[in-house]
Amino acid sequence: MPIPPGQCQWSLPLSRFRPSECAEVQMNRMNGSSQNREVGSHSTDTVINGWTGVQENGDLVQRRWRPDADAGAGLAALDGVLDRLGEGIILWDSASRIVLTNQRIREFLPEVKDLLRPGTTLRNLLTQTLARGGLEIPADQTEERFLRLLVRLHGRSDGREFILRSKDGRIASVKTHRSGPGGRVTVLSEITRRVQTEEHVRRTQKMEALGKLTGGLAHDFNNYLSVIYGYLELLKLEPDLTDDAHEFIEAALEGASRGAALTRSLLSFARRQPLAPRPTDAGDAVQETLALIRRTLGEDVEIRLHLETDLPRINVDPEQLASSLVNLANNARDAMPHGGLLNISVREVVLDRNQALLHPRANPGRFVLIQVTDSGCGMTPEHRARVLEPFFTTKGPGHGTGLGLSMVYGFVTQSGGHLTLHSRPGEGTSVRLYLPLAVDEAETPDEFCESGDARGGSETVLLVEDNDEVLRSVALQLRSLGYTVVQASRADEALDILEQEEAHIDLLFTDIVMPGTMDGVAMSRLAVERFPRLRVLFTSGFAGDLLGRAPEGVRIRTLLNKPYRIHELARAVRGALTS
Ligand SMILES: Nc1ncnc2c1ncn2[C@@H]1O[C@H](COP(=O)(O)OP(=O)(O)OP(=O)(O)O)[C@@H](O)[C@H]1O
Ligand SMILES: [Mg+2]
Incomplete structure (x- = not known):
């Protein structure tokens, strides 16, 4: 075919390029502009069809670009397709040089964006990525060993999944497969969300x-x-x-x-603390504990408070909320030994389904969010992963029990809310408590017997307790208060006693958790159905989910937490009898 004047032709067939050969050529367009591009055996036919050149002594010395509308359009179309993929793609030639990359991979590795172009070798790309801090080196690897491992995996190209983490916490699944004669394709999918879940x-x-x-x-x-x-x-x-x-x-x-x-x-x-949730104003609760928090933190810490107005009430045990806030303040104080800033904000938030999915314990819906943020030392990811465990502490013997955050976590989850923690070393810590709204004030459940009349009395108490030692000591205490005590260690035994005409029981005082098929709540329900005038007082050292099922019609206004002192017992019994 005659060559038009001013244009040239490859006299070296592309098949004779060594596979690794990759030449940068200057392409002169017909319109006079020029552009540098790579050409070599990796180039696709479409591209090559658009090229002409001459060979002199076996080397390429002149490169001219013959515009080829089809070729340009084809390449642009391929680029467009690759850029629309959700996965990052790198196409390699048989000498492990980049042939092609797409937009997604450049987004995942912004540190080496300039190297994600044709011709860059695998080793250069990896070395630079590590040097520029693009990837997290696993804790059990040195940089050198990690590099060797990545090169080895690339060599195998057996499609096995390998997990990479970027320095800023993103996680990707990477697989390399063989493709074409000696070439390879690496596919990277970001799986941060999946791994987090x-x-x-x-x-x-x-x-x-x-x-x-x-x-x-x-x-x-x-x-x-x-x-x-x-x-x-x-x-x-x-x-x-x-x-x-x-x-x-x-x-x-x-x-x-x-x-x-x-x-x-x-x-x-353990979320087994018997809670006494009631409709509570989160803003008031925060403000009431503020004086205590101020004292805890001392003068070097500035406290800033942001309270949204007209907040809906939440359904929590206000005492436990207060001790949670104090626990968080204690942690903030320890994280800011030289002073700093503590931000407390209270606002209403709505979690949609997607946000709720990120937190296994969260349901979508409306919450009041109490956020406590300090400007302290922050936590490493390793500590961050363990701080909610009971007894995990970094404070040394005598300085921390490691139960503070565990208590907060248990309280929030047992209340039907959830907790999130955000922290980085040197950047402070933010703890968010998402607390559920009060549905209906009428649902106010059991009350603690905290105040009231601590007198004894002469009524008859049926005491039901499966632990013999506890039964004996409580019976003795009740008798010392003047009551007549009838004892039972099982639910059916207690129901039998109630049936006896001569028993004249005034108060059923029962443990909630009991062996056998009937617990204290179920038993009291039967007892009250049969004897509507009977008063009931519950006690528990371990409420579990039983309290959530407060029996209808049973006048359980009183719950006494184990262990209790004699004056608390006296008050609770009197309160239940006179309720
Ligand atoms: N605001 C915070 N800033 C930095 N680290 C924190 C913060 N809060 C908790 N931590 C880390 O979490 C660990 C566990 O906290 P947690 O409150 O459960 O126990 P503790 O404070 O060590 O002991 P305790 O609360 O029983 O006195 C702490 O030892 C600390 O390392
Ligand atoms: Mg603590």
Whole structure:
């Protein structure tokens, strides 16, 4: 074919290029403009058909561009298609040089955008990506070993999935396959969301298991404490005690109280702390604890408060909310030893389905969000992953029990809300509590017996408790208060006693959790159906989900948490009898 004047032709067939050969050529367009491009055996036919050149002594010395409308359009179309893919694509030739990349891969690796072009070698790309901090080097690898591993995987090109993490926390699944004669294609899919969800689920399952363990422990422990409390209180009533003996008893009671506080935290984490949720104004709750928080934080920390007005009320136990806020403030203080800023904001938020999916415990809907943000030291990702576990602390012996955040987490989830944590080393920490709205004020459930009349009385109490030691010590305490006590250690036994004409029971005082098929709640329901005038007082060291099912028609206005002191027992019994 005659060559038109001013144009040239390849005299070296492309098939004779060595596979790795990749030449940059200047293309002169007919309109006079020019452009540098790569050409080599990797070039597709469409591209090559658009090229002409001459060979002299085996080298390319002159390159001319013969415009070829089809070729240009074809390439542009391919680029367009690749750029629309959700996956990142790199096409390699047999010498592991880049032939083609798409937009998505340039977005995932912005640090080496300039190298994601034809001709760059795999090794150069990887070395530069690591040097410029584009990828996170796994904790068990050195940079050199990681590089070798990536090169080896590329060489195998067996389509196996490999996970890469960018420095800013994005995660990608990468697979390399063989393609064409000696070439390879690498496909990168971002899976950050999927991995995050899996990690959430894994963490939740771990917390669930830990919760079962600590909940069971705390339950048993509460029974022991009840016995210790009970006998110490009875001992105190003995006549002729010396002053020293009184002092020793008080010290022992004080120790038991500290044990009780510890089990309360454990139960909170295990979401087994009997809660007394009621419609609560989150703004008021925050403002009421502010004085305490200020004292905790000292003068070096500035506190900023943002309260949205007209907030709907939330359904939480206000006491537990207050101790959660104090726990968060304590953590903020420890994170800012030289002062800083604490931001507390309260506002209403709506979680849609997608947002809720990101949090395994969250339901979509309206929440009041209490956000506590400090400007402190922040946490490493490793710590961040573990801080909700009970007993995880970085504060050293004597400085932290590691139960603070566990308690907050347990309280929030048990209340039907959820908690998120955002923290980076050096950038502070933000804890968000999403708390559910109060549905209906009329639903106000059980009340604590905190104040009221601590007198004894002469009524008859049917005491139902499956733990023999607890049963004995509580019976003795009730008798010391003047009551007549009838004892039962099972639900059916208690119902039999109620049926006896001569029993004249005024108050059924029962543990909620009991062995067998009938728990305290079910039993009380039967009892009240049969004897509508009967009063009921519940006690529990481990409420589980039972309280959520407060029986209809049963006058359960009272719940006494184990372990309790004798004056609390007296108040609760009197309160239930006179309700
Ligand atoms: N605001 C925060 N900033 C930085 N690190 C925090 C923050 N809050 C918690 N942490 C980290 O989480 C760990 C666990 O916190 P948590 O409140 O559960 O226990 P603790 O504060 O160590 O002990 P305790 O609260 O029982 O006194 C802390 O030891 C700390 O490393
Ligand atoms: Mg703490």
